[in-house]
Amino acid sequence: MKIGFIGCGNMAGAMIGGILRKKLVAPDQIIATAKTRNSIERAKKEYSIGVTPDNREAASFADVLVLAVKPVYMEEVLDEIADALKPDSIVVSLAPGKTLDWFAKKLGPDRKIVRTMPNTPALVGEGMTAICPNGNLSEEDIQLVENIFQSFGKTEITAESMIDVVTGISGSSPAYVFLFIEAMADAAVLKGMPRKQAYVFASQAVLGSAKMVLETGKHPGELKDMVCSPAGTTIEAVKVLEEKGFRGAVMDAVSACVDKGRGI
Template sequence: MKLGFIGCGNMGTAMVKGVLDSGKCTKEEIMISTKSEKSLEDKKNALGVQATTDNAKVATFADVLFLAVKPQFYAEVIAQIRDVVSEEKIVISIAPGKTLEWLGEQFGKELKIIRTMPNTPAMVKEGMMGMCVNSLVTEDDISLVRDICSGFSRTEVIAEHLMDVVTAVSGSSPAYVFMFIEAMADAAVAGGMPRKQAYTFAAQAVLGSAKMVLETGMHPGELKDMVCSPAGTTIQAVRVLEGKGMRSAVFEAMEKCLEISRKM
């Protein structure tokens, strides 16, 4: 099986590294394209895969083709490759806002198209990806793509109308979490802890808490209550967060993210 990645920025690079590290494909079975010769050499040296600046060459090579460019470049890229993308290939989009219908119209032919929304934790093989598919994609195709992506991300197949929600709750949310970690670390520094150590404590607390949600299956509120001892320190911290509108701020931020995603 041959994979192609048109575009190889942070997300594309994370995907390629994840696939290689998992052994799903060899370096010879992956081809990437970049916009400039300089980035081409950098990526080729870093990843060791086949590389080109010719998008059509990648599209011809690949059995499974990832479109990993920014949304504003999709129409241009698809115009460059539509004539060499045949019906047996699987085309995978990672762009927010570009619907299955829009993608199909741009190609102007019946193709197997999968729309996904990954996130940057794929860079450390802890990504979360939502995916939806058009009517030509089979269950075997879905299993194949999920297996490919398992090297860098969990995946969930969802209805397309939820893809913008995925952008808000998963695609963009690492930024919210990084802000939370940074704020906790700043407070720890104010309390006298060295900054590097503060980041370690804050980040590990977030990692461990997230793992508890995923592995115990318990409601987050129940897990929160386990930490809040009567008349203890934690319940007082929770009281302040509630008073400052933490839940509302997160809710409103995600609503704005969802609004912008729907307009893209």
Template sequence: MQKTIGFIGAGNMGQAIMGGILKSKLVSAVDIIMSDLSEERLELAKECGIKVTKDNKEVAKLSDILVLSIKPNIYSLVIKEIKDYIKNDVIIITIAAGKDICSTEESFGRKVKVVRAMPNTPALVGEGMTAIVPNEKLTTDEVDEVVKIFNSFGKVEIVSEKLMDAVTSVSGSSPAYVFMFIEAMADAAVLDGMPRDQAYRMAAQAVLGAAKMVLETGKHPGALKDMVCSPAGTTIEAVATLERTGFRSSIISAMQSCTKKSIEMSKK
């Protein structure tokens, strides 16, 4: 990919994307430029060979693909600052919740190439799940280039924009639910006498392995569950308790609340 990729903002997600790009050798470090207010972040990036600056306009001028990895509340301010400096054919990637393609185009004051993306925090360990929505101005080759960027630190799915609120609940926010699940399993193991560090490792690896089985076997999660449940055994006893205490309905209700909140944020 012979492109200059720019980042305005270098928080956790911006760093994860840059790390994935460098690790996959999609482009070299000298083809990445970033701006940030943090001297520490700029220095760390500079040590990796990335071009750094505090001038957002400089990043805008040089970027073929520009990632806005900033907080939603300052999107309009940053776009107002850079909109007259971007290249005509630049691809703008947004990663903020509640910022739809239409609002981004309106902020720039014209039709620009926009990709709305929703990555999640496991991107920090190379296991991200990202949904993207490209607008109609991108070519097939340009969409492929964006997919390669997000594939460099996990997996990516192209979805319709109407599904982005559901994406927020099923992958964007869901690591938090899984962390709570792991913590609860570890607490139970500690209650049974296991050291906490060991309990966290065992619970986390069990979740990791189970998720990998879903992805790699292609089998229905229910079928994989049935494989573990021996007649009159320990697992089906635990499953029965989960059903009795509303495990499924609790997860579904939580995700519906998350989706509802995402919709409300989009309307602001």
């Protein structure tokens, strides 16, 4: 299987890193394109894959072609590559806002198209990806796409109507979690802890807490209650978070992200 990436920025880089780490395919089975000389040289050096400025070369090489450019560049990229695609290849989009119908109008009604929403933890094998195939993919094709995304994390097949919600809760949420970790570490530094150590404590606490939700099956509220001793330290912090509107702020933030995805 040959995999192509149009664009080799943050998300494609995380996916390529994850695929190579898992040895799903050899580096010479991957080709990526970028626009600037800097990005091309960086990708060559970092991944030892084929890298070219020529999008049509990637399109004619790939059995699975991942469109990893920002939505605003999608139309010009499709116009450029449409007649260079292999006849039976699968086109995978990572872009919010661009629907399966929109792609079918650009590439033809018979083209195999998959809308996905991954996230950057792919880089460390902990990605989470929503996959929405159109009606032209066989079960085998869908399995192939799942295998690619499962090489760097978990996947769920979702309805297209859910994909913007996935952007809010998963595609974009690593950014909110990094803010949270940074803020906790800042507080620890304020109280005298060396910064490097603060990142280890804050990140491991987030990692372990997420694992508890996934592995115990317990309600997050119950897990929170297990940490809050009567008249203890934790409930003081929880009270401040509630007073400052932490939950409402998170809900508003995720909603704003979903709405933006729907409006692109």
